[in-house]
Amino acid sequence: MLTLRGRGIVPGVIEGPALVSTEEISGFGGIDPARGVVIEPRHELFNECFTDTVLIFPGAKGSSGWSGFFQSTRLLGTAPLAMVFNTLTTKAVLGAIVSRVPTVVECDKDPTRLIRTGDYLRVDGHTGEVTILDAAYQPAS
Amino acid sequence: MFLTDDEKCMRDGAEGDAVAAAMDLLIRYGEALGAERLCETRNVAGTMTQPSPAKAKLVEEGGWAKAFAVINLDCDEDIEIPRMKVPTCQLQHGFGEDARGLTRYSEQFIELQQDAESFYTDKGVNILATCTPYQVGNLPVRGEHCAWMESSAVVYCNSVLGARTNCEGAASTGAASLTGRIPHWGNHLAENRYGTELLHSDIRLTTFADWGMFGYFVGEMVGEGRPVITGEWNQPDLADLKHFGAATATSGSVELYHIPGITPEARSVTEAFPGRVVGEAIGYGPRERQQVYEKLNDQGSSTDVDFVLLGCPHASLEQIEAIARRLEDRRIHADVELWIMTPPALRAAAARSGYDRVIAEAGGRLLTDSCPAMSKAAPDGTRVFATDSAKQVHYLPAILGIEGWFGTLDDCVDAALTGVWRGELPSC
Numbered sequence: 001m002l003t004l005r006g007r008g009i010v011p012g013v014i015e016g017p018a019l020v021s022t023e024e025i026s027g028f029g030g031i032d033p034a035r036g037v038v039i040e041p042r043h044e045l046f047n048e049c050f051t052d053t054v055l056i057f058p059g060a061k062g063s064s065g066w067s068g069f070f071q072s073t074r075l076l077g078t079a080p081l082a083m084v085f086n087t088l089t090t091k092a093v094l095g096a097i098v099s100r101v102p103t104v105v106e107c108d109k110d111p112t113r114l115i116r117t118g119d120y121l122r123v124d125g126h127t128g129e130v131t132i133l134d135a136a137y138q139p140a141s
Numbered sequence: 142m143f144l145t146d147d148e149k150c151m152r153d154g155a156e157g158d159a160v161a162a163a164m165d166l167l168i169r170y171g172e173a174l175g176a177e178r179l180c181e182t183r184n185v186a187g188t189m190t191q192p193s194p195a196k197a198k199l200v201e202e203g204g205w206a207k208a209f210a211v212i213n214l215d216c217d218e219d220i221e222i223p224r225m226k227v228p229t230c231q232l233q234h235g236f237g238e239d240a241r242g243l244t245r246y247s248e249q250f251i252e253l254q255q256d257a258e259s260f261y262t263d264k265g266v267n268i269l270a271t272c273t274p275y276q277v278g279n280l281p282v283r284g285e286h287c288a289w290m291e292s293s294a295v296v297y298c299n300s301v302l303g304a305r306t307n308c309e310g311a312a313s314t315g316a317a318s319l320t321g322r323i324p325h326w327g328n329h330l331a332e333n334r335y336g337t338e339l340l341h342s343d344i345r346l347t348t349f350a351d352w353g354m355f356g357y358f359v360g361e362m363v364g365e366g367r368p369v370i371t372g373e374w375n376q377p378d379l380a381d382l383k384h385f386g387a388a389t390a391t392s393g394s395v396e397l398y399h400i401p402g403i404t405p406e407a408r409s410v411t412e413a414f415p416g417r418v419v420g421e422a423i424g425y426g427p428r429e430r431q432q433v434y435e436k437l438n439d440q441g442s443s444t445d446v447d448f449v450l451l452g453c454p455h456a457s458l459e460q461i462e463a464i465a466r467r468l469e470d471r472r473i474h475a476d477v478e479l480w481i482m483t484p485p486a487l488r489a490a491a492a493r494s495g496y497d498r499v500i501a502e503a504g505g506r507l508l509t510d511s512c513p514a515m516s517k518a519a520p521d522g523t524r525v526f527a528t529d530s531a532k533q534v535h536y537l538p539a540i541l542g543i544e545g546w547f548g549t550l551d552d553c554v555d556a557a558l559t560g561v562w563r564g565e566l567p568s569c
Binding site for chain 1 (some may be wrong): 166169170171172174188193194195198199211212215239289291292295307308309310311312313326327364365391393394514536539540
């Protein structure tokens with residue numbers, strides 16, 4: 001089992017399937033909080049739903065509305081299960097806090113390269129550990 | 142994170158539950174960032190009144206106090222909201238009364254926002270209702286610690302004014318407004334304000350469009366960096382740098398740039414990169430300019446324009462005057478809507494100065510508070526829009542599913558008068 005070690009910034013332990021973006025994610029103009037879907041046309045996750053996934057991404061980009069948009073996913077029931085990102089910005093950190101999902105930042109290895117969409121993960125927001133429990137995980141059809 | 146005695150008292154409830162919740166959020170946020178301490182601020186620019194479906198639900202459940210607690214303090218308790226502790230302004234929000242009936246924007250949201258303004262003005266919030274607070278009286282001084290959101294305002298505040306702010310959000314500005322504190326991290330520290338990349342424009346920058354295109358290029362090149370710009374230009378004015386910064390924060394996430402000789406924190410390239418040998422500058426020449434222009438215009442195919450949007454970021458009085466001058470004794474095309482977005486305070490000045498009348502007689506509208514991207518609404522039936530803003534053309538087609546053209550002010554006014562897009566990249 002591969003474990004990445006980072007810093008937990010929002011506590012909580014959760015297991016779930018990964019959704020990986022190698023591109024930064026926008027809040028305003030980037031996601032639709034009502035559906036939990038990426039809406040930026042040229043984004044690699046365009047039309048993908050992040051609800052109930054562990055969202056693995058490099059960091060936040062775009063407008064200062066980022067945290068507010070991810071907070072709305074919590075209020076509308078479409079939030080991801082957890083977040084893992086390496087680039088620390090005020091937008092992404094505040095967004096993780098107000099989304100209230102376990103969050104790990106600044107991992108010793110690049111999570112967007114080592115984790116693949118569909119890998120089953122455990123994210124520990126206390127210890128800062130992200131563990132790939134099942135790399136061959138396939139969601140039940 | 143280190144807390145002063147005053148901050149510990151706030152955390153422990155000496156100033157009430159709302160201030161304690163605000164301090165709790167600032168501690169969680171500051172520790173997550175790795176900040177060593179908080180700093181004092183007396184200048185907060187945030188958002189409280191902007192309607193959203195999630196906010197409407199909270200207001201229904203527990204009034205505006207509930208909405209503020211959850212959205213602006215990340216707190217689920219039923220708490221009373223005191224007056225703002227430090228000067229706090231509301232940035233741009235949804236469409237107001239002046240846009241009623243012009244789009245499918247929800248009437249219920251217009252009323253919800255009016256209701257919010259009544260609540261928040263009682264709490265001491267100044268309703269500037271603009272993405273450009275620095276145009277209408279909120280002009281921080283060099284070195285002042287601020288807690289601002291709105292990426293185009295943040296980059297202006299840091300770069301042109303030399304004040305210090307990170308790109309904050311609704312919750313951190315809410316917490317700052319009740320405590321007068323914000324994490325002392327990132328752009329608040331002098332060592333994080335030096336340049337990271339050098340860029341040189343081989344093109345002589347003269348117009349608003351030039352600065353927007355160059356900004357879009359710079360943002361793409363540096364991402365989250367702190368660009369230092371050299372080149373030749375006619376003296377840029379407020380509108381040029383407003384457009385430049387907004388564009389860098391759209392294609393990238395720039396929060397601070399330096400233009401030696403123009404902006405206050407670096408008088409020379411050497412001063413922007415202290416103790417560092419700077420490599421070769423990234424160049425911006427005719428080829429790069431052409432590529433940016435094509436990128437900004439790759440979301441247009443039909444040249445039948447039905448909507449022209451000016452004033453992103455919100456127009457200055459000088460920009461309004463320039464538009465009015467071009468519309469004098471003319472009439473915009475029957476199938477086109479022309480909107481100019483501006484802060485309410487400048488709309489009042491434009492009315493006193495007669496520009497409002499000239500624009501209205503030509504068939505255009507001077508509107509306030511918001512923009513089509515913020516409110517996710519354009520005139521009914523809009524299929525193709527044109528703008529002189531790199532930021533608006535970047536966002537609006539994706540948000541509304543419409544086509545977009547970017548060009549100079551003259552291209553946009555021409556489209557408004559004829560209903561046809563005839564813009565071309567001006568020779569340089």
